Amino acid sequence: MLFVIVSGAAVAGAIGCVFSGRVAHSLLWLMFTFFAVAGAFLMAAAEMLAAIQILVYLGSVMLVVQFGVMLTRRRIQDVESLPTVNALSAVSGIGVFALILILVRALMEHPMWGDEAAGSPTTLEFADAIFNDWTMATIILGALLAMAMVGASYLVRDERLINLLWDMGAEE
Amino acid sequence: MIEPSWIAALGAILFGVGLLGTFYHKNAIVVLMCIELMLNAANLNFVAAALHYGDVNGWVFTAIAIAIAAAEVAIGLAILLSLYSTQGTISLDAARELRN
Numbered sequence: 001m002l003f004v005i006v007s008g009a010a011v012a013g014a015i016g017c018v019f020s021g022r023v024a025h026s027l028l029w030l031m032f033t034f035f036a037v038a039g040a041f042l043m044a045a046a047e048m049l050a051a052i053q054i055l056v057y058l059g060s061v062m063l064v065v066q067f068g069v070m071l072t073r074r075r076i077q078d079v080e081s082l083p084t085v086n087a088l089s090a091v092s093g094i095g096v097f098a099l100i101l102i103l104v105r106a107l108m109e110h111p112m113w114g115d116e117a118a119g120s121p122t123t124l125e126f127a128d129a130i131f132n133d134w135t136m137a138t139i140i141l142g143a144l145l146a147m148a149m150v151g152a153s154y155l156v157r158d159e160r161l162i163n164l165l166w167d168m169g170a171e172e
Numbered sequence: 173m174i175e176p177s178w179i180a181a182l183g184a185i186l187f188g189v190g191l192l193g194t195f196y197h198k199n200a201i202v203v204l205m206c207i208e209l210m211l212n213a214a215n216l217n218f219v220a221a222a223l224h225y226g227d228v229n230g231w232v233f234t235a236i237a238i239a240i241a242a243a244e245v246a247i248g249l250a251i252l253l254s255l256y257s258t259q260g261t262i263s264l265d266a267a268r269e270l271r272n
Contacts (some may be wrong), residue, residue, distance in 0.1 A: 009269035011182075018192055018197075037186075037216065045223070068253060071253060096191055097188070099188055100189075107184050133232075148244075149187070153250075
C-alpha cells in the first residue's frame, strides 16, 4: 500500500516535470520524483542507495542544474520552455504510452519473478563489493569524475580580452 | 517486503515518461533533466534485480550509474552554458552547428 503511494508520487512528479511550463518548476517536480524514488529504494531495503540518491542527486546535482537555469534564464523561461504540442507530438505521446504498457506487461509477467525472492543484500556486503570486488572500477570512476570536472571548467572558460589581461597582471 | 517486480514496473513507467519529455521539449536543460529521469528508472531496475536475486552487484552498478550521471550533468551544463554564451539561446532547434 505504501509502495503504491510512493510510486504514484514518483509518476506524478515525473509527469509534472514533463508538462510544466517553466524550467524551474520542472526542476522542482524532478526533485520531488527523486525523493519518491529514494523512498522506493528504502522500501527495497537499499538504505545506502537512498542516502546516496538524496545526498548526490538532490544535494549537488540538482543544485548545479538550478544554478545553470539561473545563469541562462533570460530567454528560456518564456515560450521556448513550453512543450511542443502538434499532431506529431500527439502521435509520439500515444506511441510512448503503448510502449509503457508493453514494457510493464512484459516486466510483470517475466518468468524470472517466478522463483522466490532471495531478499536484499546488506550494506556491509555493499561496502565489501565496492572496495574488494570492484576496486578497479571505483578507481576508474574517480579518474572519470576528475576528468569530467576539469573538462567542464575548460568548457565554461571566459576568453574575453579583459579577463586575459587581468590574468596576466595588467593594471586597469 | 514488497515484490521486486513492482519496483521494475515503476522503473518502466518512469522511463516512458522521461522518453516522452525528451520528445516534447526543445529546451536543452529540460531534455537533460528528462535523461536524468530515464537514468533513475534504470537504477530502479538494478535495485529490483538485486532484491530478487539477493546479489549486491545490482547496488554496485546503481552507485556507478549515479556517479556517472553526476559527471554527465556537469559536462552537459558546461556545454549548455557555452552554447548560451555563443548563440544566445539554448533551444535545441537553434543549435545546428558544432563549430562557429
